[in-house]
Structures are given as structure tokens and as C-alpha cells.
Amino acid sequence: MNSPMDGLVRRMQTIGELSELGRETLMALPFQYRTLRKEEELVADGDISDRCCLVVSGYLYRSKTAPQGARQIFSLHTRGEMPDLHSLHLPRMDHNLAAMSPADVATIPHVEVRRALEASPELNALFWRAALIDAAAFRAWLLMLGQFEAAPRMAHLFCEQFIKAAMAGLTEGGSFRFPLTQSDLADMLGISLVHANRTLQELRERGLLSFEQNRVTILRWEALRTLGHFDPSYLHIIKHDADLQNPTRV
Missing domain, CATH: 1.10.10.10 (Winged helix-like DNA-binding domain superfamily/Winged helix DNA-binding domain)
Incomplete structure (x- = not known):
């Protein structure tokens, strides 16, 4: 039977080196499974988050709404991505995280993610790399929007x-x-x-x-x-x- 963590393992293997022990640690992370409707918010701007989200299927998006009501979508996230990994250190959300389409997600308590990262320098480096790649994608998109x-x-x-x-x-x-x-x-x-x-x-x-x-x-x-x-x-x-x-x- 497939695990929601399969997508996370695949992504980490695509962006870095993942040992068998690292894979086993990821597969053992405890999670809660949740199904979202299209446009359903997982976390809203201003919320305090105590969990990280892993996309299992479908698409999530990050956005903010301007005072006049216009929405700007900043990024899209699909299977294997953790779009709110930054919430480990910045728990107050400064944007919305919602489902672009019907989506399945696995939410993992921050305490469990921290425990895994503290026990594994390998995973700590991979998660840090994933967060930096996310920032690089933001910069690429900002150039597109501006120029x-x-x-x-x-x-x-x-x-x-x-x-x-x-x-x-x-x-x-x-x-x-x-x-x-x-x-x-x-x-x-x-x-x-x-x-x-x-x-x-x-x-x-x-x-x-x-x-x-x-x-x-x-x-x-x-x-x-x-x-x-x-x-x-x-x-x-x-x-x-x-x-x-x-x-x-x-």
C-alpha cells in the first residue's frame, strides 16, 4: 500500500542524496490525513501553525489578497512538496495556503518534524535545501512578473x-x-x-x-x-x- 510519504521521499531523492536510514525516518513520520475541497483553506493569513503540510495529491497554492479584494497567487505545489516548511521557524502565516483543486494532504506536527531533523543531519540538510529551492523559485517568478x-x-x-x-x-x-x-x-x-x-x-x-x-x-x-x-x-x-x-x- 502506498504511503503519503512516498511523494516526499521521491522529491528528496530528486533534489539530494537520501540514504536508506533517511528514507525510513521520513516514512515513519506521524501524520494526519486530510482531504480538501477546491479553494478550501488549509491555513489562513495570520494563523499560527503548529504543523507542516505535505501535498499527497492535487495542487495547493499560496496567495495574498490585496485591500481592494484582488488575489495574487505566488506559487503552486504538487505531490511531494511541503509548501509551509518555513512555518517550523515562522509559525505565524503571512499568506493563505489553500487547495487549487480537490487535494489530499498529510499534516505533520512541528514537534515531530523537529525531532526527525535534530536526529538526522542528512534530513536537516535536505529540508534546508528544499526551503532554499522554494525561495529560488520565488525569485525566478518575481523576475517574470516584474520584467x-x-x-x-x-x-x-x-x-x-x-x-x-x-x-x-x-x-x-x-x-x-x-x-x-x-x-x-x-x-x-x-x-x-x-x-x-x-x-x-x-x-x-x-x-x-x-x-x-x-x-x-x-x-x-x-x-x-x-x-x-x-x-x-x-x-x-x-x-x-x-x-x-x-x-x-x-
Whole structure:
């Protein structure tokens, strides 16, 4: 029977070296299983958190809401990721963490995570690496939002999410499930819904990808990467690098 920790083990093996003892320690972490509805909040801005969340299936997203009510989505997280790992040291949330799609999560008490990290320098280093990679992804996305037009932003988003899906073992050739609406895309890209619709149509018309029934298929990977100025080095993948550069090989 699969364990919710399988995704975490896979991610750690993709970004670093994980020994059998480290794997056993991760698999032994106690957790509570929870199923979230689409848009259900796991932790809200201002809450004090005493648990870390592991995504088992589906997508979670981090966001903040501006005073006038507009939402900005900062990041998406899929199987094997712990989007609130920082709460170990910053327990008061400064953003919302919610389900982009129906999602399953495993929540792990901070005390248990700390116990595992204190007992294992290997895991302590891997979790620290994961947190730093998360920060690197923020910097890459900030550059996109601040310096590029809508089409490159969207291309970058699809490239990044394809690679992250591949890291999690969720791709089929050049295809992966991506349960976002065009409104969600607009909130990620910082543009209007109409602009998001037109931009997605532009990528389709250029033959770069298809996006139908919550599934993205990359049709021209190198052209999409070029448009999105996408260099996956900021994800710091140390294993299977060749496979994760080209959708036709995943």
C-alpha cells in the first residue's frame, strides 16, 4: 500500500542524496490525513501553525489578497512538496495556503518534524535545501512578473509546472494534469481574465501547447522554453537531469 510519504521521499531523492536510514525516518513520520475541497483553506493569513503540510495529491497554492479584494497567487505545489516548511521557524502565516483543486494532504506536527531533523543531519540538510529551492523559485517568478509580458510569463509557468510534475512522477510523455481555470491563471500572472484568455489562445495558435480538460500537453518544448526564458537550474535538480529537460523523454 502506498504511503503519503512516498511523494516526499521521491522529491528528496530528486533534489539530494537520501540514504536508506533517511528514507525510513521520513516514512515513519506521524501524520494526519486530510482531504480538501477546491479553494478550501488549509491555513489562513495570520494563523499560527503548529504543523507542516505535505501535498499527497492535487495542487495547493499560496496567495495574498490585496485591500481592494484582488488575489495574487505566488506559487503552486504538487505531490511531494511541503509548501509551509518555513512555518517550523515562522509559525505565524503571512499568506493563505489553500487547495487549487480537490487535494489530499498529510499534516505533520512541528514537534515531530523537529525531532526527525535534530536526529538526522542528512534530513536537516535536505529540508534546508528544499526551503532554499522554494525561495529560488520565488525569485525566478518575481523576475517574470516584474520584467516580462504576459506570453513569456505564461510560458514560464507551464514549463516550471511541467518539470515539477515530472519530478513528482506525474507526467505522461509531454502531458500532465493541471487543474487550473483561466481565472486562476490570471491571478498567477497578474493580468485580467480577458488578457489570460488571449494569452493562452496565443500559445495554442503558435502550436506550443494544448490545454484541454485540465490537461496540458507540451507540443514544442524548446520553443516554449525560449519564449518563457525558462532555465530549470533554479530548481536545483541533481538527479535525472537529462530526463527532466525534455518532455519527450519523461
